[in-house]
Amino acid sequence: MVPISYYLILAAILFCVGIAAFLIKRNVITVFMSIELMLNAVNLTFVAFSHRWHQISGQIFVFFVMVVAAAEAAVGLAIIIALFRARQTLNIDQVDLMKN
């Protein structure tokens, strides 16, 4: 059987990849995808710990996270479309109207 620590380490790596992509990537959609990656790392952690504690509540939490992530994606994509209409760009470096 695969030890639980493998899943936790994989989740931690995924989370860090998500953070790195969030900070490095310049396309708004990719930045948004890296947030989803971080949420999926959280889900993996929950499922792994749920197995470790023999408790179903961790898996239930995952469903809530997925539902909320879907709601967030709906709002997020709408905001991205609104931005694209206003600025004709998806590059995050060009979204800089508000510098003092």
Place this chain on the structure above:
Amino acid sequence: MSPNLFALLPEIVLTIAGVLVMVAEPLLPAQSSRKPLGWLAILGTALSAVAAFIQHRAVDAAGAPMMGFYRTIQIDNLSVFFHLLIASIVLVVLLASLDYFEGPVSHAGEYYALLCFGATGMMLMSCSVELLMVFIGLEISSISTYILAGFRKGQATASESALKYFLLGSFATAFTLYGIALAFGATGSTSIAVLATMLHSSNTPLIARLAVAMMLIGMGFKVSAAPFHVWTPDVYQGAPSPVVAMMSTAPKAAVYAVLLRLLFNGAPQLRGEWLVLIQFFAVLSMFIGNLGALLQKDVKRMLAYSSIAHAGYLLTAFASFQQDAVAAACFYTAAYASMNVGAFLVLTQLTGYNENLRTLNDYTGVARKRPLLSALLGFFLLSMIGIPFTAGFFAKFYAFSAALRGGFSWLVILGLLNSGFACFYYLRLLIALYSSPASEIAEPSSTRPSIAATLALAACALATVGLGIMPGRLLHLLQRSAPITLQEQPGNSASLQ
């Protein structure tokens, strides 16, 4: 009434009001005024405040906190206080924005509904003692405010502000969630009561500490504490002023409620660890907030940096582990809400929907054209400085004296030093208001505030004066609510003296 329904009564009332507004919006003819929907939302918010007050009476009569929904919801005086605070903030903002969205905006109905839904999420956060419920409440409130931040659809700055708020807000949520997952891993539960007994004795102490740290980082983003403050100035600048009034106070108050429960109730044994982080946030927020505000020319950006600084002052109260620390933190959220909502609502009245006044130069000489509003803005600014007999003075006084009692005099000295810096930029705006106008200035909006908006402004001013003259009443009430937060913490007699 079933105890479960009673526990969530304010949230249920608000949700119904929000749904009714959403349903009624498409039934109204396209060109007609959306004001009736606004009044419906106001009615719902007021009713939910009444519901919270009924809960307060019931809790007082029972003498113990009430639980609902399998011990995930706890109604005590702390949650009632935050319910009432959030309801009043939203009520005042609704009153002031009845006219703001008249005319150029066709989708004002959604605005009223989103404010109701956002308030529901914030209230849910303040009364939940289970991290799953905290997460759901946090997301309900966040998603509503993401949309509200970009509500002036035509403007490019609006969608930019919404995008920044959305990206950094979801980034922060991911951190909070990872913290919750690790807390679940360390204890096998996400209930704050279980965390209190299990977190410190977990066989994986590293995971337990990491869990608290990750949750703190996520919450730090939400209360715009430095070093997680980068989104604040941009978002506040692009969002409509009444929305900023709401989102700079109400969601933060809800997050402070969660922080108080989580840190004081859920992880008291790890106080040595989290206190270091909190102090780091507090000191950095005060310095970055105040020094950043000095460099700003845009008034909304300046107030955004000032809100970062106020987050720092508030966090100093966490240094003490006593009832009055909780009371001081709660008092600060109320005082900050009254003056900050007031200041942003005055800006709403002065600048109108298009926000043609932006920089300090634009505000030069505004007092000649709008003397009453300028005087009111000046009063709120003086309160933010912390002039005696205003809410801001006692808020700082209680927060700093709590830190002093916790034995952190260096923190208090840094706080006082920062209050000194802060005078400079608040007074700069005040002086600009009353100096003679430069040659070419933007005109302040000349529409007189409606009766509803006048009522809202008067309520903010009264609250600021009231908390400054009679702080004792509220503080007494808050201290009475604190023991319930602090109970059930084994073996802490040493730090409680």
